[in-house]
Amino acid sequence: MTPTPMVEIASMIAWINRYADRISEHQAWLTALDAEIGDADHGINMQRGFEEVRMRLAHEHVDDLGVLFKGIGMTLLSKVGGASGPLYGTLFLRMGMVAAGKQTLTPVEFANAVAAGVEGIRQRGSARPGDKTMVDALMPAIIALHQALDDGATLCAALQAAAAAAEAGMKATIPMQAYKGRASYLGPRSIGHQDPGATSAFLLVQSAAESLCAAEHNSD
Amino acid sequence: MVSIVLVSHSTELSMAVKALADQQIQGRASIVAVGGSDNPFQPFGTDPVAIAEAIQSVYSDDGVLVLMDLGSAVISGQVALDLLPAETRARVRLSSGPFVEGAMAAAVQASIGMDLEAVAREAAEARRAKDAVLHVRTSEATAPVAAHTAPETxxxxxxxxxxxxxxxxxxxxxxxxxxxxxxxxxxxxxxxxxxxxxxxxxxxxxxxxxxxxxxxxxxxxxxxxxxxxxxxxxxxxxxxxxxDLGGETTPGVPSPAFPMIEGRGETVLSGLAASPGFAIGQAVILAEQQDLLHTDERLHADTEESGSDPTLELTRFTQAQQQALAQLNDLAAQVSATLGEEQGVIFRAHTLLLQDRDFLAEVRSAISCGQAATAAVRRAVRRWAERFRHMSGSVFQQRAVDVEDIGRRLLHLLQNDTPSPLADLPPDALIVATDLLPSQAATLDRSRVIGLCTAGGGPNAHTAILARSMGIPAVVGVGSALLEAVRPGMIVALDGAHGIVIAGPDAATAHAYAQAQADAQAARATAWASAQRLTRTHDGVRVEVVANLSAAADAALALDAGAEGVGLLRTEFLFQDRLTPPSEEEQTEIYRNVAHTFGTRRLIIRTLDIGGDKPAPYLALPREPNPFLGWRAIRISLAMPELFKTQLRALMRAGVDSNIHIMFPMIGTLDEILRAQALMAAAASELTLAGADFRADLPVGIMIETPAAVTMADRMAALVDFFSIGTNDLTQYTFAADRTNQHVAALNDPLHPAVLRQIDAVLRAAHAHARWVGLCGEMAADPLAIPILLGLGLDEFSMAPASIPAAKQLITQLTMPTARRLAQKALQLHDGASVRALVRETLGDILPI
The missing domain is CATH 3.30.1340.10 (HPr-like)
Structure with missing residues (x-):
């Protein structure tokens, strides 16, 4: 049996940088989605926040995953306007608490850290599945991630399953009525539009699958 | 003085509101504005880090109130709290009040020196003034029900x-x-x-x-x-x-104190049983701390008695008293949350003593006469403690310890030192001390302290009460022999149920105690772990075991006991023992808090079930000869629509973030359901009008507790989402026997086929309409009833939290075919006794009784 591949600081930085790329590519799309049911700033805000994160990562040497995630979280709190700053910030701050003092994580530890982060988002926004928020992409992703790891999948395969679940969750927000966030002000008129927060959340999970699968293949 | 932080998406807006408020109070309270983003292209936003910094810039121990405009400002405010140090966070409140009106109200309250709670309350209710001026309908309900208020005379x-x-x-x-x-x-x-x-x-x-x-x-x-x-x-x-029976139960008859018995090289001591359980571990002797209260005064005579500046000393004392109050409020809140409301009251009582006019006057007059603050506190505390010690009744003598606890806290604060924490404990620490202060007991590290024994103290003392609620075995009142027999680091064994302490146990004793300790821990872990699992029968059928709650404070307890949700949250506690009905805001807040505790788990909240037996002064309910057949529950709610709609509005507002279900009590007719639903719709349109955030489509259910509702269950099922059978009332209405009348109460047997057949009928009617059914009477926890209810097809068992682990354990041992056969046989029997005999005969080997 091959030893369990570990999640390392370098692969986490690769993940975040990849996500920053994806946000930049899709900035206009995210903003357009937000223009339909929100205040047309989600793509712009996320791009600004993750460019700031990318710049800091390039200049700071970190050898503790807890410190890494916490730094990302704090940067997002300050740099991303709207609710997505505190929410994505909380995700990484909570991940940082779980990963504190560690240089590597097993796939299960990584999944637990992400789950703690998603739980943080859920509590912070008190959003439930079905409220048409990022939780609708993240909850199915976490469930799929844990399920796949329990079934013995590699981290790459498990993240691919999580990304598929997040995508389905993202698309499922289209027919939903928003009960949280700015979109909820629209009431039934929020129906028929894909939630921008669920979209950026899907991109985050997809980026994780892409960057960690690349790392897994390189280590073979 | 309370400070105020204003958070808005817009820098200009927050600055303008600050200017408005500053002008009103002429700088008599600190207000700071924060908001906007530093990005010129996206000027609107909020930054949790900036909010946290703003809070700290105006923070004082009097506290800070944060008002936010909307949406992400609220989330950012919550995140900012997380970024603050715990002691700061405890004195910061986020206000649900409207931004402009709330800021004005809070500024005025803060400027006249009101405390944080008062400032927060005014801010939260700040919308009312405008409601009243504009005659918005919602304002009627937030004001007391005028017709029922006693006239001002x-x-x-x-x-x-x-x-x-x-x-x-x-x-x-x-x-x-x-x-x-x-x-x-x-x-x-x-x-x-x-x-x-x-x-x-x-x-x-x-x-x-x-x-x-x-x-x-x-x-x-x-x-x-x-x-x-x-x-x-x-x-x-x-x-x-x-x-008021309180919650401070005394453990069985305490064993008398015996002198030490020497035997087999070990020293056996006897004391008073204070908290049951076995423990064996290393003795950690609490070093006789420098006794602050009984310091030899002559040593301090020079510094304390002369040359002190009364003004300065009075200020020092006031500061220490305020700090102590803040510490005790935090401790009370923490203890209430972790150990229970009844335990938290111990420290709330400490705060009352700290604010007692007689006590304060005694200290202040001594300071005015030239004593140093420390000396004045020491004297006053000693005198109060002595007074309690000389009172008849052991309870009062133990209260002296509480007074001394407060005194030590004040003296530590005055001397700027912190009480030596119980640091560096071994993982199996057994605390041995002359006596332990309640505040020391409440802050023991439960992961390391496995037992405690004291030379003094009694089983009613607060220390013993706290040890019981923390599940730490304890023996108290062992006498001075304890500290003579035990040396630091010595192995000590303790039997908290029988008041036995063994210093230096021999190998056989040590083994027996270690075994007993391990067994008890394993049993507790198993019961707890299995209680946290979702309930399934032995053959895999899922049923829900949930909690009945009578107060918001029980919520945490229920979760610990393994409640999968709440089948019945009574709301009477909100309405009784007060002069005016609770406001919409107050109710929303409480419902939200309970819902928050339960997260996504289902929380069924029953609307007011009050009647002539549970009066509330503002309702002016007539006394009735038979309140159980009288004007009560839904009948009163429908007759007092403003009172009812206020509760419904609060429920719908709290429902936004939660899995709240609404349940109407004592339904007798279809018309009552329709009228209640019409008032719900009216309440919803009032909320829409007021621009409130609410959820109109909360699931609605009814209590089935009248034979009329049983008979009409098939029609009622079409109107609601679920049923909950209230067997306590259903039984007494079935037998027409008042359950509070001792001459007839015995007729009320919920296991009688007369009741079982009605439950069967309700379940069939509901399931035919795809509605689920719960049961929230005492019967739901009865091990003899559970197999039958399961066999009849009950979906949800709702009971007192303490009954949950045992009920879950029983259900997991049952199979559906057995339960169904049993239930069908029971329906054919002729009385409750034969039903019980049948269950015992069939399931005798797995029943706990």
Whole structure:
């Protein structure tokens, strides 16, 4: 049996940088989605926040995953306007608490850290599945991630399953009525539009699958 | 003075509101504005880090109120709290009040020196003024129900009544604190006399004078009141004293203290059983701390008695007292949350003593006479403690320890040192001490302290009460032999149920105690772990086991016990023992808090179930000869639509973030359901009008507790989402036997086929309409009833939290085919006794009884 591949600081930085790329590519799309049911700033805000994160990562040497995630979280709190700053910030701050003092994580530890982060988002926004928020992409992703790891999948395969679940969750927000966030002000008129927060959340999970699968293949 | 932080998406808006408020109060309170983003292209936003910094820039121990405009500002405010140090966070409140009106109200309150709670309350209710001016319908309900409020009369009423004290601990700290809090709600002077001893009268506004009466269980006391609502005050207080049993249960008969017995090289000591359980570990002897209270005064005579500046010393004392209050409030909140409300009251009582006018006057006058603050506190505390020690009744002698606890806290604060924490404990620490202060006991590290024993103390002392609620085995009152026999690091074994302490146990004893300790831990872990699992029968059928709650404070307890949700949250506690009905805001807040505790789990909240037996002064309900057949529950709600709609609005607002279900009590007719739903729709449109955030489509269910509802269940099922069968009332209505009348109460047997057949009928009707059914009577926890209810197809069992682990364990051992056969046979039997015999005969091997 091959030893369990570990999640390392370098692969986490690769993940975040990849996500920053994806946000930049899709900035206009995210903003357009937000223009339909929100205040047309989600793509712009996320791009600004993750460019700031990318710049800091390039200049700071970190050898503790807890410190890494916490730094990302704090940067997002300050740099991303709207609710997505505190929410994505909380995700990484909570991940940082779980990963504190560690240089590597097993796939299960990584999944637990992400789950703690998603739980943080859920509590912070008190959003439930079905409220048409990022939780609708993240909850199915976490469930799929844990399920796949329990079934013995590699981290790459498990993240691919999580990304598929997040995508389905993202698309499922289209027919939903928003009960949280700015979109909820629209009431039934929020129906028929894909939630921008669920979209950026899907991109985050997809980026994780892409960057960690690349790392897994390189280590073979 | 309370400071205020204003958070807006817009820098300009937050600055403008600050300017408006500053102008109103002329700088008499600190207000800071924060908001906007530093990105010129996206100027609107909020930054949690900036908010946290703003809070710290104006923070003082008096606290900070944060007002936010909307949306992400609220989330950012919450995140900012997370970024603050814990001690700062404890004194910061996020306000649900409207941004502009709330800021103005809060600024005015802060500028006149109101405390944080008062400032926060005013801010939260700041919308009312505008509602009233514009005659918005919602305002009617937030104001007291006018027709039922006692008219304002200038004349002074007097009232009085005698009552026997039932609380086993008399009218001591906890009950006395509750008594004073209740008395303070009325516009009347209340005084108390102990008719049994002739002590008193003492004013109910003076905590120390009240407990100094030395009122014990079974004493007859007279409660007198003078003032405009004297009658209500006396009635409410009499009812409270007559029913206040408190939660401080005494463990079995304490064993008498014996001198030490030498045997087999080990020293066996005997004390008083204070908290049951076995423990064996390393003795950690609490070093005799420098005794702050009994320091030899001559050593300090120079510094303390002369040359002190009274003004400076008074300021120092006031600061220490305020800090101590803040610490105790935090401790009380923390203990309430982790150990229970009843335990938290111990420290709330400490705060009352710290604010007692007589105590403060004694300290202040000593300082004015030239004593240093430390000396004045030491003297006053010693005198108060002595006074308690000389009172008859062991409870009062133990209260002296509480007074000394407060004294030590004050002295530590005055001397700027922190009490030596119990640091560096071994993982199996067994604390040995002369005595342990309640605040020390409450802050013990439960992961390391496995037991405690003290030379002094008693099983009723607060330290013992705390040890029991923390599940730490304890023996107290061992006597001075304890500290002679035990050396630091020595292995000590302890049997908390029998009051036995063994210093230096031999190998056989040590093995036996270690085994008993391990067994108990394993059993607890198993029961707890299995209680946290979702309930399935042995053959895999899922049923829900949920909790009945009578107060918001029970929520955490229920979760610990393994509740999968709440099948019944009674709301009467919100409405009783007060002069005006609770406001929409107050109710929303409480419902939200409970819902928050349960997250996504289902929380069924029952609307008001009040009647002539549970009066509330503002409802002016007539006394009725038979309140169970009278004007109560949904009948009153439908007759008082504003009262009812206020509750419905609060439920729908709290429903936004939660899995709240609404349940109507005592439904008898289809028309009642339709009228209740119509009022729900009206409440929803009022909320829409008010621009509130709410959820109109909360699931709605009804209690099935009248034979009429049973009979019409098939029609009712079409109108609602679920049923919950209230078997306590259904049984008494079925047999027409008042369950509070001892001559007929025995007729009320819920296991009688007369009741079982009705449950069967309800389940069939509901399931035919794809509606689920719960049961929230005592029967749901009865191990003899559970197999039958399961067999009849019940979906949800709702019971007192303490019953949950055992009920879950039983259900997991049952299979559906067995339960169904049993249920069908039971329906054919002729009385309750034969049903019980059948269950025992069939399932005798797995029943716990």
């Amino acid at each position: 200038p004349s002074l009423h007097t009232a009085g009544a005698d009552v026997i004290v039932v609380n086993p601990a008399g009218l001591h700290f906890g009950p006395a604190a509750r008594f004073i809090q209740t008395a303070a709600q009325f516009h009347a002077e209340v005084r108390v006399t102990d008719l049994t001893t002739g002590a008193g009268p003492a004013p109910a506004s003076r905590f120390n004078q009240l407990i100094a009466l030395g009122i014990e269980k079974d004493h007859c006391i007279r409660i007198e009141a003078v003032g405009q609502d004297a009658d209500e005050a006396v009635n409410t207080l009499v009812r409270q004293v007559a029913h």
